[in-house]
Amino acid sequence: MDISVLLVDDEELVRAGMSAILGNAPGITVAGEASDGCEVVPLVRRLRPDVVVMDVRMPTVDGITATRDLMAAVADPPRVLVITTFERDDYVYEALREGASGFLLKRSRPAEIVQAVRTVATGDSVLFPAAIRSLVQGRQAREPGDALAGAQLTEREAEVLRLMARGMSNAEIAERLFLGVQTVKTHVSGTLAKLGARDRTQAVVLAYESGFVGAG
Template structure:
């Protein structure tokens, strides 16, 4: 299956570079580009990409607002991979909370960019636990509404959530807990449903915010 990608960045040079990297990767095709977040919903409805690579800092509509609008207005929205210059960027944190599946630094190596696109396209997330801890650190932890402190998890769901917070894939969690991958997927799905999280990235952010996963 070919993975279709929409590039959203206000810098033409960045879009050109990403297009060259992804366009030369087997099984990936760039179906369109946008220079501002205000164009995202229209482009997505027109082109139906599997993945949107979204700059978080744009002059008119930033990546946070564009991600929020995309999740609210588009049925079965594409996966969003935000891209930024700075690892500890509050914009990244907000984009993850709005439903982005992960983030990349603009200085990432081409192979890392390609792998990240492949990862999110399969329904997984690009998680950097140390970076998420840094983004969450110092913020007020959530004590109301759908956070982990208010959710009743089974013992196994709690274990799976903590391992997700370490950036482990379903296969790695299965090996750690001596479970089948499909069983892990079931626990992940039930955990996301209880949290009201769109994907595992949101679930991990919520878990760190609530102190369910300790900041170290």
């Protein structure tokens, strides 16, 4: 299946580089480009991309607002992969909370960029656990969370959530727990439903915010 991508970045050079990398990757097509977050919703409605590669810092409408607007305005929205210069960027954390499926550093190697797009297109997440821990740790004092209270996760679901928070894929979790991949998917789906999380990225953020997974 061909993956269509919308590139959103205010720097033309960055868009050109991303377009060259992704456009030359088998099975990926760059459907369009935008220079600001205000263009995202109209372009997504017209182009229906599978993945939006979104800069988090843009002059008029930033990637956080654009991601929030996209999730609210478009039925069955595309996956959002935010890109940033700095690993410990508060903007990244906010974008993840608003619905982004993961983030990528602009200095990432071409192969990593291609793999990240393919990963989020399949419904998985691209996370850097160490960076998320650092971002959450700086916020816990002023944004205490209790998002997992009352979720009533089973022992297996709790175990799966902890491994998700370490950045493991379904296949890696299956190997670690000696389970089938489909069984892991079932546990992930059950966990998301109980947490009221839209995807595994939001579930991981909730796990750290609530203290279920330690930020230290």
